[in-house]
Amino acid sequence: MKVLVIEDEQGLAESITDYMVKDGYICETVTTFRDAEEKIHLYTYDCVIVDLTLPDGNGFQLIEMLKRLMATTGVIIISARNALEDKLKGLEIGSDDYLTKPFHLSELNARVKSLMRRRQFGGYTEIRFQELVVVPQTRKVFVNGQLTTLSRKEYDLLLYFLSNVDVALTKASIAEHLWGDNIDSADSFDMVYSHIKNLRRKLLEKGAADYIQSIYGIGYKFSQP
Amino acid sequence: MKLLAKTNRIYLAFSLVIYLLTALAFYQIVRLLIYDEVESRLRVERRDFETYVRIHNSWSSSPYFVENKIEVVPVSKRQPVKESFRDTLILNRYDNELTPFRQLTFYEPIHGVMHRVSIRKSLIQTYRLIEVITATMVVFLGLLLLGMFWFQRRLSGQLWHPFYDTLSRIKQFDLSTNSSLDLSPTTITEFNELNDVLQKMAAKMQQDYRSLKEFTENASHEIQTPLALINAKVEQLIQTESLSETQTHWIETIYQASRRISRLNQGLLLLAKIENRQFNDSQRIDLANLLTQKLADMDDVLSFKHLSIQVGPVVPFEVSLPAALADSLVTNLVNNAIKHNQPQGRIELTSTADQLYLRNSGGSLTTEPERLFERFKKESSGPDSVGLGLAIVRQICDSYGLRIAYQAANGVHEICISRA
Numbered sequence: 182m183k184v185l186v187i188e189d190e191q192g193l194a195e196s197i198t199d200y201m202v203k204d205g206y207i208c209e210t211v212t213t214f215r216d217a218e219e220k221i222h223l224y225t226y227d228c229v230i231v232d233l234t235l236p237d238g239n240g241f242q243l244i245e246m247l248k249r250l251m252a253t254t255g256v257i258i259i260s261a262r263n264a265l266e267d268k269l270k271g272l273e274i275g276s277d278d279y280l281t282k283p284f285h286l287s288e289l290n291a292r293v294k295s296l297m298r299r300r301q302f303g304g305y306t307e308i309r310f311q312e313l314v315v316v317p318q319t320r321k322v323f324v325n326g327q328l329t330t331l332s333r334k335e336y337d338l339l340l341y342f343l344s345n346v347d348v349a350l351t352k353a354s355i356a357e358h359l360w361g362d363n364i365d366s367a368d369s370f371d372m373v374y375s376h377i378k379n380l381r382r383k384l385l386e387k388g389a390a391d392y393i394q395s396i397y398g399i400g401y402k403f404s405q406p
Numbered sequence: 407m408k409l410l411a412k413t414n415r416i417y418l419a420f421s422l423v424i425y426l427l428t429a430l431a432f433y434q435i436v437r438l439l440i441y442d443e444v445e446s447r448l449r450v451e452r453r454d455f456e457t458y459v460r461i462h463n464s465w466s467s468s469p470y471f472v473e474n475k476i477e478v479v480p481v482s483k484r485q486p487v488k489e490s491f492r493d494t495l496i497l498n499r500y501d502n503e504l505t506p507f508r509q510l511t512f513y514e515p516i517h518g519v520m521h522r523v524s525i526r527k528s529l530i531q532t533y534r535l536i537e538v539i540t541a542t543m544v545v546f547l548g549l550l551l552l553g554m555f556w557f558q559r560r561l562s563g564q565l566w567h568p569f570y571d572t573l574s575r576i577k578q579f580d581l582s583t584n585s586s587l588d589l590s591p592t593t594i595t596e597f598n599e600l601n602d603v604l605q606k607m608a609a610k611m612q613q614d615y616r617s618l619k620e621f622t623e624n625a626s627h628e629i630q631t632p633l634a635l636i637n638a639k640v641e642q643l644i645q646t647e648s649l650s651e652t653q654t655h656w657i658e659t660i661y662q663a664s665r666r667i668s669r670l671n672q673g674l675l676l677l678a679k680i681e682n683r684q685f686n687d688s689q690r691i692d693l694a695n696l697l698t699q700k701l702a703d704m705d706d707v708l709s710f711k712h713l714s715i716q717v718g719p720v721v722p723f724e725v726s727l728p729a730a731l732a733d734s735l736v737t738n739l740v741n742n743a744i745k746h747n748q749p750q751g752r753i754e755l756t757s758t759a760d761q762l763y764l765r766n767s768g769g770s771l772t773t774e775p776e777r778l779f780e781r782f783k784k785e786s787s788g789p790d791s792v793g794l795g796l797a798i799v800r801q802i803c804d805s806y807g808l809r810i811a812y813q814a815a816n817g818v819h820e821i822c823i824s825r826a
Contacts, residue, residue, distance in 0.1 A: 190631050190632075190634070190635055192639065193631065193634055193635045193636070193638050194633045196635070196638035196639060196642055197638065199642060199644070200638075200641075218430075225670070234627050248820065259634075260627075260628050261627040261628075261629075261630030261631055261634070262623065262626065263626070263672065264730075265729070265730040270678045281630075281666070282630040282631060282633070282634040283630060283633040283634035283637040283638075283664070283668050284634065284637075285641060286637075286638055286642070287641065328726065334706065348645060349644045350643055351641070351644065351661065353661070353665060354641075360706065360707070364707075368707070368710065368711060368745075369707075371710070372706065372707065372710045375710065388587075396644075396654070397651060397654060398651065398654040398655050398657075398658050399644055399654050399657070399658060
């Protein structure tokens with residue numbers, strides 16, 4: 182799976198790349214419009230993560246160019262601009278997602294995964310983790326082959342964990358993933374806790390191992406116990 | 407009132423006064439002249455009479471004097487010898503009408519007896535003369551007045567045409583578009599100067615507007631990017647296995663702080679954008695419906711905090727707002743109602759066609775309700791609030807013709823939005 186990160190802020194580009202590489206992606210980074218243009222023309226990528234404001238050009242033009250050359254490449258815009266027009270324009274010219282800076286790396290990762298599933302297998306692919314099987318197309322979860330009924334939030338939470346296995350997730354990132362950017366109160370962390378409690382209980386009931394570990398002061402991690 | 411209507415009205419009133427005064431003076435002058443004429447003729451007749459009496463030493467009602475022209479009455483007592491003029495009305499024998507006369511009265515001894523002699527002259531002709539003169543004058547002065555009025559209107563209409571042209575173009579001028587203000591040159595120096603000044607001002611405003619807009623966009627980018635960097639690095643740091651409890655605590659604090667700055671930055675930018683009127687795609691939006699939806703979206707949070715919702719009676723409350731701002735307004739109101747509520751509390755939404763009320767239970771306030779709309783004014787000093795929510799709500803209301811009021815009494819907080 183090849184990902185191209187077009188981001189002029191070197192540090193941020195590095196962080197994204199590190200995160201992606203750890204997850205098994207082949208990841209390349211460019212910091213200028215010119216370099217990005219060259220890469221797009223030379224190679225094929227499964228997904229392109231592009232910043233709109235580049236020192237020598239505009240991300241929108243890159244997306245238009247990319248869509249002309251290779252329409253199946255997934256595009257995720259990351260931008261500090263949060264104006265509705267920018268989002269609409271981005272989606273209109275063919276990008277698949279729009280993330281406003283600052284974002285959580287785990288959120289970006291989850292969006293990339295979801296995009297890849299939609300693009301490559303039309304959503305039919307199953308996500309497997311040990312005895313857990315998730316079928317995103319039908320939003321069904323199986324533990325040891327048994328269907329497990331989860332609420333919408335619990336399902337989203339599980340999928341978020343599965344997109345970020347072995348990664349420490351902050352409570353804030355989980356809250357924002359589940360309820361959107363508008364959740365900014367301390368209460369949201371308590372809500373996260375209650376959903377995690379329920380999800381863990383339901384998985385354990387069906388005989389799954391306890392994969393959700395809490396990390397003191399930070400949040401949670403989904404990994405082999 | 408329009409400038410031209412105003413000047414016309416003043417002109418009309420002023421000319422009317424002047425014309426009335428002129429007419430009055432004219433009338434008086436003509437009357438004086440006529441009286442002078444009549445009186446000098448009466449004096450001549452008096453001399454004739456005296457000559458006659460001196461020659462004949464007697465008076466007979468000579469046929470020379472027609473009816474009512476002279477009256478000679480003997481007076482016994484001593485009378486003042488002064489002559490006097492006065493107006494009088496005498497009954498005409500033929501048509502039985504009172505006709506105006508000018509009368510000269512003097513005293514003359516005839517046969518040694520003092521007589522009072524009154525010689526009269528009819529004023530009927532002169533009255534007619536005055537009438538004719540007055541009528542002519544009224545007609546011609548009226549025509550003059552109307553003529554001047556019409557001319558003045560035409561003239562000023564033409565003179566002020568460039569002014570009205572400029573005015574209509576300024577009205578159509580939109581700061582946020584790229585088209586500059588084009589004013590056509592005129593033959594009048596003052597208007598040309600005005601147009602020049604306006605064009606320069608408009609260009610400057612447009613430039614300022616553009617640079618302000620660019621500034622807010624750049625500021626957003628320049629602040630959000632380092633914040634994104636901090637967040638990303640902190641997230642990577644979190645992944646480190648060997649963190650001590652103190653270290654995670656520090657990281658957590660850094661993380662919280664950077665997210666808070668980010669929210670603050672976004673809030674301030676939104677405020678700046680509303681102030682700069684960078685949102686201009688207003689549409690009719692039913693706020694009551696939008697609020698109901700938003701409350702429904704928050705069901706998770708509401709049930710978690712055990713808040714009960716009561717909606718109704720709700721009548722569509724339609725306002726003209728850009729969709730993005732309507733969403734921001736509603737989100738902030740709902741967040742506010744949830745955040746400052748008590749456990750087991752309630753939220754109530756009611757609306758009429760002109761007013762919308764959102765009430766929530768909550769503790770008593772320590773600050774004045776109106777001050778909560780100020781920026782960075784927070785009721786509690788919780789770290790999760792940046793104190794911009796209500797300021798944004800207020801700014802949106804102020805910029806789009808809505809009035810907002812906050813009241814708190816007996817543990818019920820009420821926000822009322824109405825049309826200004």
